[in-house]
Amino acid sequence: MSSSLSALRRSRPLSLSCPRTVSPSAAPVSFTHVRRASLAPFAVGPLSPPSPPLTLDQVQECKQMERQHQQKTQFQFQLQLQHRYAQVEINQKLRQQQELQLVLESDRAAFQQQQALDRWQSILETRVEYRQRQTIRKALDQEQQQAIAEHQQLEQQREHDLLFAQLSDFALPRHASRPSSSRRCRPMSMI
DSSP states (O other): OHHHHHHHHHSOOOOSSSOOOOOTTSOOOOOHHHHHHHHGGGOOOOOOOOOOOOOHHHHHHHHHHHHHHHHHHHHHHHHHHHHHHHHHHHHHHHHHHHHHHHHHHHHHHHHHHHHHHHHHHHHHHHHHHHHHHHHHHHHHHHHHHHHHHHHHHHHHHHHHHHHHHHHHHHHSOHHHHSOOSSOOOOOTTTO
């Protein structure tokens, strides 16, 4: 110990420019005293005396507490299962409602589209019927006008014939137009 102290006294003071090097032949520092000091509070002392055995009432009470604990855990587990089942049913109902709503919306859209198609078809049919009626009406009007024209032409022809007959009656002499058997022809000298 005195030799180590004398060696420390002889050693140079440390400087910042020249660090001190430790020779590899120096003896390693032992930390046995540190280990002993750190393990001192954890030293195992004499064992404590064993606890006295449980009485029958204490054993029954422990069993009852254990049974109650098992029942409680089982009840909680059943509640969790019921909650999960209820959640699954709610999710299934929500999914079914969503699917039903989608089906209803698609059916409504198809029905509206069909209604629109029926409406357009009825409009087209009405237009076709109207055009057919217009065509028939035009044909009837043309036939009626043609019949009226023919009737007017016949009337004009009849009037023309009557007028021609009247003119021909006026142009002919009376005895020539209406010959009489009682009358005799007069000689030319008498006329």
